[in-house]
Amino acid sequence: GYLELCKMLDIKYPIFQGGMAWISDADLAGAVSNAGGLGIIAAGNAPVEYLEEQVYKIRKITDKPFGVNIMLMSPFKDAVAEAAAFLEVPVIVSGAGSPGKYMDLWKSKGSKVFPVVPTTTMAKRLVKIGADGVICEGTEAGGHVGELTTMSLVPQVVDIVDVPVIAAGGIADARGFAAALMLGASGVQIGTRFLTAYECNVHQNYKEAILNAKDTDAVVSGRRTGHPVRSIKNRLTSKLKKMEKNGASPEELEKEGVGALRRAVVEGDIKNGSVMSGQIAGLVNKEESCEEIIMDLMSSTSLLIKNFKFEE
Numbered sequence: 493g494y495l496e497l498c499k500m501l502d503i504k505y506p507i508f509q510g511g512m513a514w515i516s517d518a519d520l521a522g523a524v525s526n527a528g529g530l531g532i533i534a535a536g537n538a539p540v541e542y543l544e545e546q547v548y549k550i551r552k553i554t555d556k557p558f559g560v561n562i563m564l565m566s567p568f569k570d571a572v573a574e575a576a577a578f579l580e581v582p583v584i585v586s587g588a589g590s591p592g593k594y595m596d597l598w599k600s601k602g603s604k605v606f607p608v609v610p611t612t613t614m615a616k617r618l619v620k621i622g623a624d625g626v627i628c629e630g631t632e633a634g635g636h637v638g639e640l641t642t643m644s645l646v647p648q649v650v651d652i653v654d655v656p657v658i659a660a661g662g663i664a665d666a667r668g669f670a671a672a673l674m675l676g677a678s679g680v681q682i683g684t685r686f687l688t689a690y691e692c693n694v695h696q697n698y699k700e701a702i703l704n705a706k707d708t709d710a711v712v713s714g715r716r717t718g719h720p721v722r723s724i725k726n727r728l729t730s731k732l733k734k735m736e737k738n739g740a741s742p743e744e745l746e747k748e749g750v751g752a753l754r755r756a757v758v759e760g761d762i763k764n765g766s767v768m769s770g771q772i773a774g775l776v777n778k779e780e781s782c783e784e785i786i787m788d789l790m791s792s793t794s795l796l797i798k799n800f801k802f803e804e
């Protein structure tokens with residue numbers, strides 16, 4: 493349950509902040525960890541120097557546990573995986589691929605390993621080789637997504653693993669948090685709502701696109717070409733949709749996608765950039781601090797579930 497998870501990771505609240513490529517830096521992760529959750533720095537596609545710099549920086553911001561998310565489609569994944577172990581990062585999260593070959597290295601250095609898994613098969617396989625928990629991310633999530641929904645994936649994984657399950661995808665308030673606990677999750681991972689936090693350094697245009705989005709605006713591009721990515725509907729997603737319809741190759745689509753996330757995050761080009769976002773953006777309508785987000789989640793959830801106790 494959530495108390496066991498908090499004990500395992502020495503965190504106050506069972507709330508992970510999604511390690512979003514280009515977005516989750518030491519400022520955001522440090523604020524989440526200082527507020528009692530697990531802040532997670534995203535290595536994304538960045539070279540190892542970026543990760544080292546962010547880990548040094550977060551250790552100046554907080555002395556609480558934090559995580560690093562390693563994106564396994566990164567060209568720098570080997571160096572980044574080594575660095576995460578060498579830096580003795582408390583929690584290592586992985587995504588967009590299988591971290592099997594790094595598991596022993598990460599465990600040997602004492603890191604807790606929480607891979608994101610899109611299916612029960614992957615969950616079972618990774619727990620068998622040592623995963624300390626799994627993050628079950630439903631297709632409701634932003635960014636690179638699988639096919640299964642959170643509502644469907646979470647209970648099926650809970651039934652076949654004996655480690656804590658974190659629910660991710662489509663969760664932004666106490667109702668989603670409470671629902672995840674009912675499905676058997678020990679905690680939740682939240683991306684889209686933390687993306688609009690004051691401490692998140694993403695371009696203000698990107699935050700506004702999330703705050704103004706409605707339920708049907710977060711669409712998946714590239715589902716047929718292998719890298720399905722959920723982002724806010726704009727000129728880029730329309731272009732990708734047309735290209736897919738005209739039978740564009742994965743390489744052609746990939747070329748369009750490269751640099752698109754940076755254009756949105758850094759330059760604020762939310763028309764032609766990739767504004768990655770979960771379906772729950774329609775529920776995220778105001779900017780808050782990480783502390784406010786976490787306290788809202790914990791206090792409201794404790795009202796929904798009578799034996800869900802927490803102390804401020």
Ligand SMILES: O=C(O)COc1ccc(-c2c[nH]c(CNC(=O)Nc3ncc(Sc4ccccn4)s3)n2)cc1
Pocket residue numbers: 513536563565586587588589590608609610614629634635636637638719721749768
């Ligand atoms: O290796 C296999 O058999 C396949 O294994 C997996 C397949 C998928 C996943 C998976 C799905 N979702 C996640 C965690 N979420 C994510 O990884 N979300 C991401 N958002 C943006 C990212 S950067 C990117 C990536 C592709 C194209 C453009 N940009 S990564 N992991 C995990 C393992």
